[in-house]
């Protein structure tokens with residue numbers, strides 16, 4: 036089992052989800068502050084989950100084009116380790132959020148084709164981490180968490196200016212292939228560990244983390 040693979044389980048909303056992520060060996064857990072999402076958590080719920088989370092499990096707050104009022108509330112109530120910006124925030128806004136809240140910022144970038152990789156480079160100048168995710172299709176109602184993968188060959192063999200996570204449509208069954216193709220050392224999942232939309236499954240979380248950590252490392256020269 037690899038010790039250099041870091042897994043994020045996103046969209047947790049119950050104490051048993053956080054417990055399952057921690058027991059499985061995840062490095063990060065994510066709380067979604069986006070009201071249209073089936074995974075949305077209130078500030079009070081997120082606060083309790085974050086306070087009770089074991090040491091060593093980094094707590095990520097996911098927001099979509101947040102204004103300062105929402106971020107002020109989150110920062111005041113929820114002890115987070117990282118903010119994940121999952122909307123169309125500009126590079127300037129990413130830098131502003133980072134400076135204002137003193138938390139590392141992970142910027143999600145949707146990828147559908149080669150041209151989108153320029154955005155990954157651009158946000159790599161201002162964010163602490165990058166989340167390389169599938170670009171949501173036009174008909175999608177959510178900007179992420181749609182369980183859709185992109186063509187992993189687009190990132191195969193590439194280096195990015197910041198630590199990055201691979202996301203989008205990953206499951207216990209395909210994560211090893213995704214790691215082998217891309218060389219990702221950090222992996223993010225939501226839909227692929229759910230029994231129903233928005234409802235996490237402890238068995239799938241366990242299987243996913245085990246499959247990611249068993250995936251063959253990619254030689255680096």
Ligand SMILES: O=C(O)c1ccccc1NCC(=O)[C@H](O)[C@H](O)COP(=O)(O)O
Pocket residue numbers: 045046067069072073074075097099121166168177178179180181182183202203204205223224225226227
């Ligand atoms: O999960 C949501 O509901 C969500 C809502 C709005 C923006 C982003 C959202 N999720 C993003 C993620 O959960 C992950 O960071 C990632 O995109 C993986 O999603 P999935 O393809 O479902 O595994």
